Every structure is written in C-alpha cells, then in structure tokens.
Amino acid sequence: MKLYISRIILGVFLLSAQFIFTQHLSKNQFKVKGNCEMCKERIENAAKKAGAKTASYSIDLQTLTLETDDTISTDNILKRVAEAGHDNEKFKSTDTEYEALPGCCHYERDLQPKPVENHQHHSKKENEFYVKGNCESCKDRIEKAAKDAGADSAEWNAEKQIVTLNFDPKKTSSDKILKKIADVGHDNEKYKSKDNTYKNLPSCCLYDREIPFGEANPKVHTEEGTTFEHNDHNATNENHGNHEKQIEGVTITGSKAATSLNKKEAGLVFNIDKKELLKAACCNLSESFETNATVDVSFSNAVTGTKQLKMLGLDQKYTSLTKELLPEIRGLASAYGLNFIPGRWIESIQLTKGGSTVTNGYESITGQINTELLKNAEKPETTLNLFADFNGRAEANITNVSPINDKWSQTFLLHGNGTFGDTDMNDDGFLDRPKGTQLNTAYLLNYNDLEKSGLGSHFGINFIKDERTSGQIGFDKKIPQDKQSLYGVGIDISRFQVWNKTGYVFKGKPYQSLGWMNQYTYHQQDSFFGLRNYSGKQQTYYSNLIFESILGNTNHKYKAGASFMYDGYDETYLTNNFKRNEIVPGAFAEYTLTGLKYTLVAGARVDFHNLAGTQFTPRLNFKYDFTPQTILRFSAGRGFRTANVFAENQQYFASNRSVQILQNGGNIYGLKPEIAWNYGASLQQEFKIFGRKSTIVADFFRTDFQDQVMVDLDRSPQQLTFYNLDRKSFANSFQTQWDFTPFKNFEVRLAYKYYDVQADYLDGRREVPFMAKHRGFVNLAYSTNKNNNGGFWSFDTTLNLVGKQRLPNTSSNPEEFQLPTYSESYAILNAQISRNFNKKIRAYVGGENLTSYYQKNAIVDVKNPFGNYFDGGMVYAPIMKANFYVGLDVTF
CATH class of the missing domain: 3.30.70.100 (Alpha-Beta Plaits)
Structure with missing residues (x-):
C-alpha cells in the first residue's frame, strides 16, 4: 500500500x-525610449x-x-x-518620472503609447475615445475643446490616451466633439488634425503622428478627406538598422541614421555609429571620416604617408581629439595618433563643430571629436576582422565584449597590422607609404550598479608598439644612416595608457551625480628623417572632477568641477634638447537652461598654466526650436593651447629645410600660447521629400586668432620658420549638407564647403597653404532587404571634389624645382560592396581613389634627397593611384 x-x-x-x-x-x-x-x-x-x-x-x-x-x-x-x-509603446511616463531621470537620460519624447486593449489591454467603454496628446497642456486643451463642443464633462487620460466624454445626445454628438478636438490639434480615432494646426502646438505637445489609432472606428478622416484603415496588432522586424511596425495592411518603417545630428544638444553635435564606419575601409580613426562631409582628410607628406584631419578650415591640432572623453591625440601623438585607434574598436564617434563644453578642457577651438570604444554587449560576443589590400597591407582585429555578471562586464581588444610591399605608384624611387608593423592591445573593465548603489566605474589599459620605415626603395634601417647612400625615414613609437572613470548618482536624487576621471599616458618616439634625428618623450597625467545637479528643477541644471593637467616633455631635434613641464590646475562651471523651445548652455573655466599664465575660457551655446523640424543654433567661445612646434610639424622634417624659431619672450620654445575665439551659427531644417524624412543643415563658423604660432613655409623654400602672430589670422567656414532618402534603403548625402583662411605673415597677408576654398561631397548608400537568413547586400560610394589650393612660395628655387602658385582641382572616388551572409559573417571588397588621380611630383628634387632643394612636405593630393582591398568580419 x-x-x-x-x-x-x-x-x-x-x-x-x-x-x-x-x-x-x-x-x-517592444519599442522603449532610452539614451x-x-x-x-x-x-x-x-x-x-x-x-x-x-x-x-x-x-x-x-x-x-x-x-x-x-x-x-x-x-x-x-x-x-x-x-x-x-516611455514605451503602451505606457507613457509621467512628467515627474521623466524629469527625475539624470540629464544624460532625457530622451526625445516622440514615442506615444498605443492604446491598451483586450485581455491585456484597457477595455474601452462606449463613452471613451482615443485622443493623442503628451502633457498637462494637452489635457487642458482637449478637455476644453470637448466642453466647447457641448460635452457636459470630459476627462483625458495621458497614460491610456483616452478621453472620457459625458454629453446629451440631443444637444451634441461624439463626432462633433472629436472633430472639435482635432480642430485644436489633437488626432483622434475619427478625425486627424490639419498639419498647420498640429505644428502650431507648443513643442511639449507635439506627439508622434506616425502610428495612428482607432480600433473602435478604424476609418480615420484626414484633412484631405481620404481614409485609411488599420488595426492595432503589430510585429517588429529588424532590417539592418531599420525598424518596422506592421499594422494589418499598413507598414510604417523608420531607420536609425548611421550619422545623425543630435536635436537635443545646444551645440552642433553629430553622432556617428558603427553602421557609418562600415561604409568604407575604416582601418583606423584617420579613415573613419571618409564618408563624413564635416571633416577633411588629407595626406600630410609624401614620405611618411601619414594622414591628418582638418575641420572648419584649420589643422587637426585646433580640434580636441578625445577617447572616452579623455585627452587622446595631442602633444607628441599629434602626427601619428590617428593610427592608434583601430576602426574596429570604435563603438561610436561624437563630432562637435565649434565651441564645445568647458567641462572637457580648454584646448578645443574648432570643435571636439570624441571616440567611444566597444564596451556594450547583451551577451558575450567575439568578432574577428581580417583586411588586406592589393599593395601589401594587411591587418587583423579581434574584439571580445562579455558580461561577467549583472554588474561587471569586460572588453578585450587586439589589433595587429603590417605593410610589407614596396609601393611606388609614381615611380619616383620613394615608397608611397611606409613599411612596418603595429601591435595594439587594450583591456576595458566596467562596473554598473547605478540602480542600487548609484555607483558606476570604467577602467581601461592600452599598449601600442608601432615601427615604420620609409624613404627610398632599398633603404635598410639596420645599417647606420651615415653608412649608406639611400635616404631613409624611421619612426618607432611606444605608448602606454591607463585610465579610470568613476561616477556616483545620489540616492533619491537621480539628477545629481559626481564623476571623477583620471588618466596617465606615457608616449615615446624615436625617429630619423635622412640625417636628421628627432626623439621625444611625453608623460601626461589628467584628472577631472565633475559635480552635476539642478537649481529647483531640471529646467535649471549646472555642472561645476576642477581639473588638473600635467605634461612633461623631453624632446631632442638634431643636437638641441628641449625640456618643459606644463602644470595646469583649473576650475569650471556650466549652467543649462531649458525652456519649451530653447536650450542655453553657458560655461566658463579658469586655468592657471605655469608657463602660459592664467587663462579665462568662456563658452556659450544656444538652441532655439522654431518647430521640431526647424532648429537654429548659435555658439561662441574661447580656447587656448600650447604649440608643440616639432611634434606637430613632422611632415616637414622629410625635407632639407632648416628650422628657425623667432622667439617672442614666451616660455614654450620662446613662443607664447595660441589663443582664438570661435563663433558659429547653424540652421537645421527637416522636411519630407519622396514621402521620407529629409534634412538640410547650413552652418557658418568664424575663428579669430588672438595669438597664433605661425608655420611659415614661404620665407624660403629652404627654411621652416615659427613665430608668433603679429596682426590678424582668421578662418571662415561655410557648409551646407542635405541628407535624404529617395526610396527605401537608399541614402543620399550631398555637401558643399567654402573656406576662407588667411593670416598676416611677416611679409603680408596671404591665404594659408594647402587649404582648398571650394569642396564638394557626394555619398550614396544602398542596402537590399534582408533575406530569411538575415543576409543582405550593401553598396556605398563617396565622391570628394577638391578645389585648387595655394602652395608655398618656391620662386627662389631653380626653375625645375619650382611649384605653381596654385594646385589643380581634383576628384577622389571611393566605393565598397559588402555582403552580409547572415548576422555573423560579412565580406566586403572596395576601392580607394578609383579616379586614380595622384600628385605626380609629390617630392621636390626627388633624385637628390640630400641636396638643398629636396622637400617631401609639399603634398596637396593623394600620392597613390587606385588601391583595392578585401575584408572579412566574423562574429562568434
């Protein structure tokens, strides 16, 4: 039993x-809003x-x-x-809940919840009707309109998007009431508001009109009198960055742009994500802007093959280049630092034109470019990237991002590249790009317990070893320079970094936080250019403490903090040694005022530089939304920096120019610091064309130098002269850019840029050399729809049109070694085809400079590299013809 x-x-x-x-x-x-x-x-x-x-x-x-x-x-x-x-597709947060979020979490509230129905949804009663709205202002407007149309009472529920009506059918009707509600700007299940009425609502009331509702009466009347039908059941599909909502017979598709302009920021900030970086052979940061119209990328000389960025008509050194919001490419890293951030390590890039926030330092004059590394993954993910071109360059990248537990996650990054072939496309006997190898590895550790303890932390460590050899074909780096007749260039760089960022969000005060960032960098370069030696060592310690809170409510936010920068330099050029220590404690404050249609960010910092003196840096950004589609921005600000005349001008070392510094009583090479004011205005206009979103942005920026270290190449073709500006130096930059989608999956970006960059040199005002006044840009991107396995094709092409540029004066050279006053105009075409076989395997093939335009006489007196007239720094165009490459991405 x-x-x-x-x-x-x-x-x-x-x-x-x-x-x-x-x-x-x-x-x-489900659709959920977050930042x-x-x-x-x-x-x-x-x-x-x-x-x-x-x-x-x-x-x-x-x-x-x-x-x-x-x-x-x-x-x-x-x-x-x-x-x-x-906010999500079924429920909307209250204003109090939204405002309590930290400032960085304040997303655009353009997602409206769908009505909740059936067994899991709100059961709508006979006297309840769906009406769209956002806030308390909407509630007042809707209820007043209903009463004006004869309702005895009306109560609108923002969470459920429902108005409850009580009325006498003998005096009025639900149709009459709902039509009156639509007349004041609120779409409902029977009537749709006129576009002009909707656009005239306050910005806080502009609800999402993309997904209409109306299950009780599926016929919704538009202003043209036509109707469309739909149901509220939906499915969500992913289409390589596109998001589709399917509503029984109606499919509404939206896509996250690969490059987008942040509408919430007071400044002109572009967000560039991984989708944009995959459009071209993004092997390092210098190649991350090939499909971007804002940043100009160019070769700096014909011997070392390095690339440099320019923004707003000025050299890279005037743009703050940061990684994880920490100082990155500056000082001794200026010449080659773009090669130290592999493209496959980049999660996103934030590009700010004009004056940026004072919380990130004083060096930004023309803007800021911040790079964020891979560190976010929902589950362990390992990727392998292999790349090779047809001229002997190969590289491999391995990345691994994995959660350790619900609080800890880690990232391993490994990069190796090598250039092994002798590339000499113009047959001048010099390598068009250096040979050598780079090993680059990093480890990131992240802790996130903001919800419970309010604590979060990020730790990183990075090591780089880069060795390059260039010059005449046959040069042997192992043989001493004075023992061989060939001209050679050798560059060996070792770099080590360790950093930490820790933040604390105060309990019960999600708007109040404290953050502390610290970084140590060691950078050493040993190099020679023919018979010239240049070596340098830099040690940098950076610390930044930021407190953020509000004044009364989140419409009034402020940041305050203190920073400290130490730079220790030890440089040797030929037999001259230059040592200096820069010690810069500083303090800053920034106030943000947010109104219904405007945002004002005003900040200032004071820095006590031991060599440059006390420096005051104010900055202002203002944004005004005429409508959600029309945004006007203004900015103004000051920046200062100390010039590293040797490290930042290494492209001219591959020549026989003698270096001359005309000292002016300053404490840095005998020169004073560089100080400039930047002013800007931009207009952003969104509209629909071909039934799809289109954006035009026009901006103008002017940079006025109060003081500048002039790099004078015109005094003599045999001299490189540095001195402080005596009178005026300015840069005017105008750009207009149009992004639109003619049809599904096809993106077009058109841009035109005009630069007017002039300076008063010792012998008069001249245009700054190597800066084209006119530039044109065209980028076309098309992707096919995904198949059942998640596979699709992508096609990308970019055309850059570069106008003529003033070249340095070489009139005192023998006639055969003289350059024209202006260069030729030229065009560069890049293209890439990629195939995603599924979510884990992607192959791509592409070509750079498909027009094969190259500078034929890139090196002056190339046959006599040890002669007086040899100069490899007069580069204004590509020095390589068309180059083709292949690559493979695998995700495990």
Whole structure:
C-alpha cells in the first residue's frame, strides 16, 4: 500500500515538474525610449523586477526584448518600465518620472503609447475615445475643446490616451466633439488634425503622428478627406538598422541614421555609429571620416604617408581629439595618433563643430571629436576582422565584449597590422607609404550598479608598439644612416595608457551625480628623417572632477568641477634638447537652461598654466526650436593651447629645410600660447521629400586668432620658420549638407564647403597653404532587404571634389624645382560592396581613389634627397593611384 501511494505521489510530482518546466515561454519585442547605458540598466532592471525571465534593451534599435511565461503580463512589465521613467509603446511616463531621470537620460519624447486593449489591454467603454496628446497642456486643451463642443464633462487620460466624454445626445454628438478636438490639434480615432494646426502646438505637445489609432472606428478622416484603415496588432522586424511596425495592411518603417545630428544638444553635435564606419575601409580613426562631409582628410607628406584631419578650415591640432572623453591625440601623438585607434574598436564617434563644453578642457577651438570604444554587449560576443589590400597591407582585429555578471562586464581588444610591399605608384624611387608593423592591445573593465548603489566605474589599459620605415626603395634601417647612400625615414613609437572613470548618482536624487576621471599616458618616439634625428618623450597625467545637479528643477541644471593637467616633455631635434613641464590646475562651471523651445548652455573655466599664465575660457551655446523640424543654433567661445612646434610639424622634417624659431619672450620654445575665439551659427531644417524624412543643415563658423604660432613655409623654400602672430589670422567656414532618402534603403548625402583662411605673415597677408576654398561631397548608400537568413547586400560610394589650393612660395628655387602658385582641382572616388551572409559573417571588397588621380611630383628634387632643394612636405593630393582591398568580419 505504501509503495502504491509512493508511486502516486511520484507520478503527481513528475507531472507537476513536467508542467513547471514545460511552461510556454514567449519572446516579445517592444519599442522603449532610452539614451545611454544608464537607461539600458534601468529598463532591464525594471522589467526583471516586474517578472520578465530575461530582458535585453538595445540602445541603437530602441527596443526591449522580453522573455516571459504565460503567467506574466507584458503590460505589467511595460507599465513598470514607464514608472521607471521610460516611455514605451503602451505606457507613457509621467512628467515627474521623466524629469527625475539624470540629464544624460532625457530622451526625445516622440514615442506615444498605443492604446491598451483586450485581455491585456484597457477595455474601452462606449463613452471613451482615443485622443493623442503628451502633457498637462494637452489635457487642458482637449478637455476644453470637448466642453466647447457641448460635452457636459470630459476627462483625458495621458497614460491610456483616452478621453472620457459625458454629453446629451440631443444637444451634441461624439463626432462633433472629436472633430472639435482635432480642430485644436489633437488626432483622434475619427478625425486627424490639419498639419498647420498640429505644428502650431507648443513643442511639449507635439506627439508622434506616425502610428495612428482607432480600433473602435478604424476609418480615420484626414484633412484631405481620404481614409485609411488599420488595426492595432503589430510585429517588429529588424532590417539592418531599420525598424518596422506592421499594422494589418499598413507598414510604417523608420531607420536609425548611421550619422545623425543630435536635436537635443545646444551645440552642433553629430553622432556617428558603427553602421557609418562600415561604409568604407575604416582601418583606423584617420579613415573613419571618409564618408563624413564635416571633416577633411588629407595626406600630410609624401614620405611618411601619414594622414591628418582638418575641420572648419584649420589643422587637426585646433580640434580636441578625445577617447572616452579623455585627452587622446595631442602633444607628441599629434602626427601619428590617428593610427592608434583601430576602426574596429570604435563603438561610436561624437563630432562637435565649434565651441564645445568647458567641462572637457580648454584646448578645443574648432570643435571636439570624441571616440567611444566597444564596451556594450547583451551577451558575450567575439568578432574577428581580417583586411588586406592589393599593395601589401594587411591587418587583423579581434574584439571580445562579455558580461561577467549583472554588474561587471569586460572588453578585450587586439589589433595587429603590417605593410610589407614596396609601393611606388609614381615611380619616383620613394615608397608611397611606409613599411612596418603595429601591435595594439587594450583591456576595458566596467562596473554598473547605478540602480542600487548609484555607483558606476570604467577602467581601461592600452599598449601600442608601432615601427615604420620609409624613404627610398632599398633603404635598410639596420645599417647606420651615415653608412649608406639611400635616404631613409624611421619612426618607432611606444605608448602606454591607463585610465579610470568613476561616477556616483545620489540616492533619491537621480539628477545629481559626481564623476571623477583620471588618466596617465606615457608616449615615446624615436625617429630619423635622412640625417636628421628627432626623439621625444611625453608623460601626461589628467584628472577631472565633475559635480552635476539642478537649481529647483531640471529646467535649471549646472555642472561645476576642477581639473588638473600635467605634461612633461623631453624632446631632442638634431643636437638641441628641449625640456618643459606644463602644470595646469583649473576650475569650471556650466549652467543649462531649458525652456519649451530653447536650450542655453553657458560655461566658463579658469586655468592657471605655469608657463602660459592664467587663462579665462568662456563658452556659450544656444538652441532655439522654431518647430521640431526647424532648429537654429548659435555658439561662441574661447580656447587656448600650447604649440608643440616639432611634434606637430613632422611632415616637414622629410625635407632639407632648416628650422628657425623667432622667439617672442614666451616660455614654450620662446613662443607664447595660441589663443582664438570661435563663433558659429547653424540652421537645421527637416522636411519630407519622396514621402521620407529629409534634412538640410547650413552652418557658418568664424575663428579669430588672438595669438597664433605661425608655420611659415614661404620665407624660403629652404627654411621652416615659427613665430608668433603679429596682426590678424582668421578662418571662415561655410557648409551646407542635405541628407535624404529617395526610396527605401537608399541614402543620399550631398555637401558643399567654402573656406576662407588667411593670416598676416611677416611679409603680408596671404591665404594659408594647402587649404582648398571650394569642396564638394557626394555619398550614396544602398542596402537590399534582408533575406530569411538575415543576409543582405550593401553598396556605398563617396565622391570628394577638391578645389585648387595655394602652395608655398618656391620662386627662389631653380626653375625645375619650382611649384605653381596654385594646385589643380581634383576628384577622389571611393566605393565598397559588402555582403552580409547572415548576422555573423560579412565580406566586403572596395576601392580607394578609383579616379586614380595622384600628385605626380609629390617630392621636390626627388633624385637628390640630400641636396638643398629636396622637400617631401609639399603634398596637396593623394600620392597613390587606385588601391583595392578585401575584408572579412566574423562574429562568434
């Protein structure tokens, strides 16, 4: 009997266990608004606390993927997510919940919840009607319109997007009331507002009009009198960056732009994501802007083959180049630092034109370019990238991003490249690019417990070893320079970095935080250019402490903090040694005022430079939204920097120019610091063409130098002269850019740039050399739809049109070694075709400079490299003809 009972109990147990373990798990994807890693952590935690088995939020796709069993309501989960401050497709956060989020988490509130129906949705009663709106102002407007149309009472619920009406059918009707509500700007289930009426609403009331609703009456009347039908059931599909909402017969598709202009920022800030970087052979940071119209990329000389960036008509040194918001490419790294950030390591780039925030330092004059490394993954992910071109360059990248637990995650980054072939496309006997190798490795460790303890931290370490050899073909770096007749260039660089960023969000005060950033950098370069030696060592320690809070409410935010910078330089050029220590403590404050249609950011910092004296740096950014589609911006600010005349002008060392410094009583090479003011204005206009979003941005910036270290190449072709500006130096930059999509998956970017850059040299005002006045830009990108395996094709092409440039004066040279006053105009065409076979394998093939335009006489007196007239720094165009490459990406 006992055995029989035991068997029954065991059978019941097994059946119960089978039921428990075979419960149906369903996976759903929902639209949820968020901005950053803090948002991701908050959304996922809220979902899990509400009963989700798993929750994974994608910042790029703005989607939350939930795995739940049949006993859990996804509505309850999404309601908890909304209560945490994040609007989603079913529930909207209250204004109080949204405003309580940290400033970095304030997303654009353009997503409206869909009406909640059926067994998991709100059951709409006979006197309830769907009406779109956003805030308390909307509520007042809707209820007043309903009463004006004869309703005895009206109550609008923002969360459910429903108005409850009580009225006498003998005096009015629901149609009459809803039409009146549409007349004041609010779409509803029977009537749609006129576009002009909608656009005249305050910006806080501009709800999302993309997904109409109306299940009670599926026919919604538009202003033209036509109707369309739909239902509210939806499915979400991914289409290589596109997001589709399918609504029974109607498919509405939106896509996240590869490069987007941040509409929330007071400054002109472009966000560049990985999708943009994959459009070209993005082997390092210098090649990350091939498809970007704002930044100009050019070769700096014909011997070392390095590339430099220019922005707003001025050299790279006037742009603050940061990594993880920490100082990166500056000082001794100026010449070759762009090669030290591999393209496959980059998660995103933020590009700011004009004056940037004072919290990031004093050196930014023309803008800031910040690079964020890979460190975000929902599950362990390892990628392998292999690249090779047809001229002997090869590289490999391995990245691994993996969560350790719910608080810790880590990233391993490994890069190696080598150039082994002798490339001499113009047959001048000199290598068009150096041969050599680079080994680059980094480790990142992240801790995120902002929701519970309010603490987050990021740690990183990076080591680089780069060795390059260039010059005449046949040069042997192992043989001493004075023992061989060939001209050679050798550059060996070792670089080590370690950094930490730690932040704390005060409990009960999500708008208040404290952050502390620290970084140590060691950089050493040993190099020679023919018979000239240049070596340098730099040690840098940087620290930045930032406190952020509000004054009364989140419309009034402020930041305040202190920074410290130490630079120790030890340089040797020929037999001359230059040593200096720069010690710069500083303090700053910044105030942000946010109104319904405007944002004002005003900041200032004071820095106590031991060699340059006390420097005051004010900056101002202002944004005004005429409408959500028309945005005007103004900026003004001051910046200063100390010039590293040797490190920043190494492109001219590959010549026989003698270096002359005309000292002016300063403490840095006998020169004073560089100081400049930058002013700018831009207009952003969005509109629809071909039924799709289109954006035109026009901007103008002017930079006026109060003091500048002039690099004078005109005094004599045999001299490189440095001295402080005596009178005026300015740069005017105008750019207009149009982004539009003629049809699905086809993106077009057109741009035109005009530069007027002039300076008063010792012998008069002249245009600054190597700067084209006119530039044109065309980028075309097309992708096919995904197949069942997730595979698709991508086609990208970029055309750069470069106008004539003034060249340095060489009139005193013998006639055969003289350059024209202006260069030729030319065009460069790049193209790439890639094939994603599925989500894990991608292959690509491409070509650079397909027009094969190259500078035929890139080196002056190339046959006599040790003669008086030899000069490899007079480069204004590519020095290589068309180059083809292939690559493979594999994700594990």
